[in-house]
Amino acid sequence: MSAPAGELRAPSRVSVPADQASVRRNNLALVLRHLRDQGPRSRADIALETKLNKATVSSLVAELQQRDLVRDAGVRHGGGIGRPARIVELAGAGVGALGLELNADYVAAYGTDLAGRVIVDQRASYDAMTANPDAAIHRLAQLARHALADMEQAGAHVAGVTVAMPGLVDVGRGEVLFAPNLHWRDVPVAALLTSALGEPDFHIRLDNDANLGALAEFWSGSAAGTPHMVSVTGEVGVGGGVIVDGRLLRGADGFSGEFGHLPVDPAGHPCGCGRTGCWETKVGLGALVREAAPDLAYGTAPLRGPDERLSQVLRRAADGDARASAALEEVGRWLGVGAAMLVNLFNPRVIVLGGYFARLLEHIEPTFQCELDRLMMAGPAARCAVVPSTLGFGAAVRGGAGVALEAVLDDPTSVFRERGAELGQATPASQTNPGK
């Protein structure tokens, strides 16, 4: 046997030299995040804690102030030694971020600012399953205009918007490649919305609803901060997001986490994706309603939001409707099968069930748990808790707003570009709106 010398080497890490502008950007980001995470403090403390030198910190703070991202917060007197220290703090209320969502049967918006204030939180029924992309974008733009007006009125200048959609999203190009339950293929949502909003000065991103939901769960949900976490969102479709070591698993192109289309039953029902027996044909809200209450099924009954559809099914089961009870039991069983798959694949410490699953869980608990226990390879050793989402249908829009805020924290020069230009900062190429 021969083998090339050193073949068991891990590829070495290559470090790319950073240019001056990117060093400056990274340092602005470092100071801004430090103030957000650690709270108000003096320039001297920031220098000490970030290992930047004092003159640099003063210059960085000055620029962040000119961009309205930080502000003076008075003077702190020390223990009698030295001069009183001038304190700076995050001035996040002027910088807003908006999450929007277009899902099978609703549209939603969530607006917040860097200080954590919630300014917009809306959801409205909308039948996107029968609407064409132009009509749906028109509806989304209408919602966005109202939300943007509310944000401006509250003094939060919107620095970025993220749109959540169910299906495969090309994040870089802002396009939906395939949304099975909407029957959309290759729709440039970010560009269409940018145009519908009159070419605004902020960046409009597009991302998968379940990925954004997973980020929101990780940032602020009931199991926030758990480094190994899976989030599953149930609507008509079923999607998921996976947090690995504290980071969203996106895969090579951002298409990962399509749990809903795991083939679990060759003898099952046809799926919106064109195949048969996908997991979402067993546990999606469409499947529950179809089996539990065919008169309320999608495509036959008048428009209703997911909450109302679920409420009807639960009410019938509580009233002794055998068909509704059996359907709930079956969904519980298949949800257990799927949760076990996720445990066996990702070994998370927590599975967060979101969307309609959040309310459903307590009604199917015994069946669900029994099936999960039976099918986990590692059994109790896997120590995986399953918890309902406290964010419910609001996870994806929150995640969307959060991603837009993170973009500001990653690059503080992205806000108030006109003022940035006045400050003598070159506008980086990445600032031009990719949606245009």
Added chain:
Amino acid sequence: MSAPAGELRAPSRVSVPADQASVRRNNLALVLRHLRDQGPRSRADIALETKLNKATVSSLVAELQQRDLVRDAGVRHGGGIGRPARIVELAGAGVGALGLELNADYVAAYGTDLAGRVIVDQRASYDAMTANPDAAIHRLAQLARHALADMEQAGAHVAGVTVAMPGLVDVGRGEVLFAPNLHWRDVPVAALLTSALGEPDFHIRLDNDANLGALAEFWSGSAAGTPHMVSVTGEVGVGGGVIVDGRLLRGADGFSGEFGHLPVDPAGHPCGCGRTGCWETKVGLGALVREAAPDLAYGTAPLRGPDERLSQVLRRAADGDARASAALEEVGRWLGVGAAMLVNLFNPRVIVLGGYFARLLEHIEPTFQCELDRLMMAGPAARCAVVPSTLGFGAAVRGGAGVALEAVLDDPTSVFRERGAELGQATPASQTNPGK
């Protein structure tokens, strides 16, 4: 709507102060890896490139020399300016690492050194499916003793051993929790092997075969260095490992990647894990042989290695045996179903098919590819290549040796502890053998 201020915050990174010993250890590791990855160079160059100061580098190199990890490599004369520089280089030939494997129908060993020399590469048929743990460990120890003797004779003092096994492994405790195809539960393999080898001075680790195989594919396989990669290993059982952003996805406890037990057919065959219709009941070597050539099936036919079983099936199909051809076709179809699942879950750039799949692939290609294309949600946009492993059944043992080498690179003080003690280095608590 109200929400706590700042709730969209990502958890902040907490930095733990490193004590002096761990700083020293990290710096030794930094210099050692630098020499391995960048080749022979002067102390001054190391200082410049690692940003350590010159005096520190000299002291670190001196300690690495005393541990026989680096050595002098003569003098390099510069362009006439300054003194000639003394060059140091990796002296890896004295530090060995051994991978061992116990699988359903074979045992294997792979021994290498830090310089990349392959000293041991052996595989022998062994029927672990009917052996009890004591007998199997006895066989593994026998193989290990021969391999260790060969390593010593080649001058490579073994610094660590990793044992690969199919099933759920508690890596921290060195125990097999559950190996479905061996019918083992809760077997402390690392401790048993440590005892059988007479309490050697190196650390014996235990890990899942498919995880180790994935690492070997990432380090030295046909798609080495691809940051998003999935490796699938086919034997009697089917396992997998996932590389995400260049790192092995282990999950919270190391139990991730149990692809073989994805439930794909409720009407399918019983599985070794006690359930029904798992993916490995469709594509495992046991399934192929059962359908293609029942007279050769596991449990009925005399002991054969996996290569021989596959060869027999391929020969019959080539000779016009309709049953063998139909079984190959069916395995090809289900392998396509499974590969599509992996694309939809992980969005890898490459899937490496290892174990018996590596040889099988060319014989099932059209059926496999057709099913994969049909079932990938993202279609051609996913740009996922499927390649046969060039490491075949040898991936797991190579990965095992690689993990043991990485441990040396992570902590150079773990080798030659006695000499390290002479050097005045405290032996860290983590150096005590956890197998005892």
